[in-house]
Amino acid sequence: MDITSEIRTLAESFLKDESYFIVDVISKGVGGKIKHLILLDGDNGVSIDDCASISRQVSYQIEERELIEDAFILEVSSPGLEHPLASERQFAKNVGRKLKITLVDGTMIQGKLEGLSKDALDIEKEITEKKKVKLEKASIPFKTIEKANVIVSFN
Numbered sequence: 001m002d003i004t005s006e007i008r009t010l011a012e013s014f015l016k017d018e019s020y021f022i023v024d025v026i027s028k029g030v031g032g033k034i035k036h037l038i039l040l041d042g043d044n045g046v047s048i049d050d051c052a053s054i055s056r057q058v059s060y061q062i063e064e065r066e067l068i069e070d071a072f073i074l075e076v077s078s079p080g081l082e083h084p085l086a087s088e089r090q091f092a093k094n095v096g097r098k099l100k101i102t103l104v105d106g107t108m109i110q111g112k113l114e115g116l117s118k119d120a121l122d123i124e125k126e127i128t129e130k131k132k133v134k135l136e137k138a139s140i141p142f143k144t145i146e147k148a149n150v151i152v153s154f155n
Contacts, residue, residue: 003027003036003067003068004025004026004027004036005025006067007025007027007036007038007058007062007067007074008022008025008038010057010058010061010062011025011038011040011054011058011076014053014054014057014058015054016050019042019043019044020040020041020042020043020046020050021040021041021042021087021089022038022039022040022041023039023040023041023079023083023086023087023090024037024038024039024079024083024086025037025038025039026039030073032071033070033071033072033073034068034070034072034073035072035073035074035075036072036073036074036075037075037076037077038054038055038058038074038075038076038077039077039078039079039083040054040076040077040078041078041079041089041090041093043089043092043093044093045078046078051076051077051078052076054076055074055075055076058074058076059074062074081149081150081152082149083149084147084148084149085099085148085149085150088116088142091113091116091121091148092116094113094150095113095114095115095116096112096113096114097112097113097150097151097153098110098111098112098113098150098151098153099111099112099113099121099123099148099149099150099151100148100149100151101121101123101140101145101147101148102145102146102147102148103140103144103145103146104144104145104146105144109123109125109138109140110125110126110151111123111124111125111126111135111138112124114137117139119141119142119143120139120140120141120142121139121140121142121145121148122137122138122139123137123138123139123140124136124137124138125137125138
């Protein structure tokens with residue numbers, strides 16, 4: 001098992017309950033050290049205290065088990081808006097919000113996430129024709145989605 005997978009397994013073992021989940025663990029070199037970023041999310045969001053708790057527990061276990069010999073940086077954070085949605089749980093918690101979706105063929109779609117099924121997103125997409133925006137229902141299979149981000153609205 002590589003270190004990124006081990007860190008993910010450790011982090012998952014310290015989750016408070018089933019409403020929390022690990023979105024991703026990213027390991028990359030930063031300034032001569034390896035930075036391990038754990039992206040933590042929850043069905044009802046996560047707090048700074050949640051991130052700090054996971055960070056302390058994972059750090060302790062990495063050192064206790066001597067999983068990493070060299071200097072490292074461990075960061076636990078909720079995925080920001082710039083981080084694409086990656087799991088069905090993330091899509092489910094964003095039902096009702098606007099998304100910007102890039103399909104694998106390069107097509108861009110914007111619209112309100114109405115719901116999701118096992119294999120697809122249900123979107124009310126915005127289509128601009130002759131300077132007017134009309135709404136159209138669409139089902140977008142997960143396998144056709146390259147990237148999907150939440151669009152922040154201040155309305």
